[in-house]
Amino acid sequence: MPGTDDDDAPTLREVVDLVHSWYPPATADDWDRVGLAIGELTEHVHHILVAVDPAPSVAAEACDLDADLLLVHHPLFLKPVHGFTSETPKGRTAWRLMDVGCALLTAHTNADQAVRGVSEAMARVLGLTNLAPLVPAPAEPYDKLVVFTPQQNADVMRAALAEVGAGRLGDYEHASFTTVGEGRFRPLPGANPTIGTVGDAELVDEVRIEVVMPRGARARVVRAMLAVHPYEEPAFEVMEMADTGLSETGAGRIGDVEPTTLAAFAQHVAEVLPETVGGVRVAGDPDRPVRRVALCGGAGDFLLETVRRTDADVYVTSDLRHHPASEHLEHAQHSGGPALVDVSHWAAESTWLPVVAERLRAALGERVRVTVSTRRTDPWTHLYR
Incomplete structure (x- = not known):
């Protein structure tokens, strides 16, 4: 109002x-x-x-x-x-x-995949621990900049890099790593060296400064580095960092439960989720041991192939269609794979x-x-x- x-x-x-x-x-x-x-x-x-x-x-x-x-x-x-x-x-x-x-x-879907989102909420209600995404979301791409600069320029360099967003790690900023070393070079004819003389080999006390940065900030950070570097030809490296696959966000969740059976676990699911007319449907041996559970809040048959490649004993989701579910069970019977528990779409997401x-x-x-x-x-x- x-x-x-x-x-x-x-x-x-x-x-x-x-x-x-x-x-x-x-x-x-x-x-x-x-x-x-x-x-x-x-x-x-x-x-x-x-x-x-x-x-x-x-x-x-x-x-x-x-x-x-x-x-x-x-x-x-x-x-x-x-x-x-x-x-x-x-x-x-x-x-x-x-x-x-x-x-x-x-x-x-932005809430489905998030930390404290739909799938995670459902997992907590079902009692899962040691949670991880079934399909980790790609991490924001990061680069690492390494620059070599005279020791007396180190503070200026670190400040300039931080000013444009380099060295930001989660809830921390101005993060960098510095090592001390010696820089060697000999200026050639045509050079205008800040330190040293053309034709003479030079030894300089330098530092190696390393910072990480979002890939989208690469050009901005490099320009800031060049602007405060005293050398006309700075030595630096830019390296693309690999995705570790450890993102806390992503589709679905997988985690652990206390050892139980498929029948007992399905009964637990029915008890902790809101009751609906459709109840809880199960496909699998009722006596099958269950320790590892995969799930996806909402319609989740798009993850059936993914869960077959995990160590999950059971997959909990909603809106499982006849053909995908049947094919999954055929694969599971021949090559192994989790049992299926199908619950109300609304009940799962209401968690x-x-x-x-x-x-x-x-x-x-x-x-x-x-x-x-x-x-x-x-x-x-x-x-x-």
């Missing part, structure tokens, strides 16, 4: 920036549509409702609660639309939110809602009320046998 000029509540822009700092839109899949779908960025936010789906019932809940922002996992407009009329379900949802001034923000709600409360404090939706948007209503 609109606030006053002296309103202490954050603006929508501030909340969007906060959520995007946790779940960067750039990490979403190319086909996805994430970010702010509805809203005026200068309005203040007093009440946030978090939900899995921007369903009509959830939009009604947001309106009833006087929420200023509806933060959802699934996009309202994933496919292109040509209008926002009240003649379509999505149009009616959009109009209902806009009519009361409630913004709509989506964190979808993220308390996580993001708590993050919002911790970051925004008492200025903003945060509510987890009570609407169950699993589409299935009855099961007949």
Whole structure:
């Protein structure tokens, strides 16, 4: 709802920036549509409702609660639309939110892969430990710059490199490594040496300075280095650093559970996830030992080939289709592979809602009320046998 000029509540822009700092839109899949779908960025936010789906019932809940922002996992407009009329379900949802001034923000595949995102939240609820992504996201590409400079120039050089972003490692900056050594050279005719004389061999006390930098900053950092280097022909190296594959973000999660059986583990899954009509479906020997679990919040049959190459005993996901699941089991019977546990898409992803709600409360404090939706948007209503 609109606030006053002296309103202490954050603006929508501030909340969007906060959520995007946790779940960067750039990490979403190319086909996805994430970010702010509805809203005026200068309005203040007093009440946030978090939900899995921007369903009509959830939009009604947001309106009833006087929420200023509806933060959802699934996009309202994933496919292109040509209008926002009240003649379509999505149009009616959009109009209902806009009519009361409630913004709509989506964190979808960018939240699936993130630390404290959907798959990680699901893994924590299921009791997994020693978590790692099933498919680690590519790390931001980094380079290493090595430059050799006279010792008296070392402080100036380190400061200049840090000024343009080199030496930033996580929550640390101005990170560098320096070793002392001797530089040797002989200026040739035509040179204009800062130190030494043309034709004479020179020995100089120098240092080797090493810093890392984002690859996109390479040219900027090299220019800064050249600008403060006293030599007309500085000696330096730029090396591309390899991705270690240790990213904490990425698709799915894999981790450990206390030794159990497939039947007991599936029962545990059914007990800790919200109950749905579809329940929990299992493919595999009920007595199979289970120690290692792979999972993917939401639809996860795209990872079936990946999980076959892991040491997982069971793979938990949603929306497993007949042919991919059958082919996986045929491979598993012949060459080994995990059993399958198929759960409700909504139930799996609802595990993220308390996580993001708590993050919002911790970051925004008492200025903003945060509510987890009570609407169950699993589409299935009855099961007949």
